[in-house]
Amino acid sequence: MMESFEAVKIISEHRGDALIVAEMTPGAELPVVSTKPEFDLPFNWASMGKGSSLALGLALARPDRKVFVLDGDGSLLMNLGSLVTIAHMAPPNFTHFLFDNRVYRCTGGQPLPRAGRLNFANFAREAGYPNVYEFADAETLEKNIDAIINQVGPNFVCLKVSPALDKPIPPFPYVRVSDAVGRFRAALQRS
């Protein structure tokens, strides 16, 4: 198992000029390590699982750019149908990173229904994602990430991360997505 922050850091280091929509814990962590904050939409706690749908729209609108969503397992459970929509539209530039921590961390760590017995990689496979992976350690993620994000997608990468309930949520620089979106739009218009 890896820490969420390690995975966010690796993704950020390998992103190139990818656009990133990030929800929940990764949404709070991304602004700390981002190499391209102008191309990030970090939802700290506010997107109610719709990050994957928003990222799909971005991927369709900007086929010239890679698009990543850093999704939570609780978030995805609220928007599970988006897996099917994404597989149906099949954006080749789309990579779905799922942070599988088995809890609703931001509301106090309540376990997900069927926590630990859900196989999100299988959900993605059955929905029709052509490329599906599951990684439990940072080294394997780092070794494989370039090949994954550079192939024809959509790609789904399930990351087994620690629920980190023994740690307080650190005092991240809180970025309101409503503030980030102006910068994001301007950056996209320029590029």
Next chain:
Amino acid sequence: MSFELHLPLLMLIGYRGWKGTDSAGIIFEPTLDAWGIKYYLVQSDKDVGKISIADKQAQETDKPVAILIAREEHGQ
């Protein structure tokens, strides 16, 4: 999310329970009102011009605007 991102989002929504034929029809418009979302009822071909109006409004206000698609024979 649309409000948070100031997204000009045109929502095409099938109007189940139009004219209050079930609970969805009773609470639907008050729910949109509570959100401050403008909406237009489209019942037939003669109403399709409302879609352009709604789209323009969404673009100009950077907010969601809804098109409620109701079949003519529903609720009658």
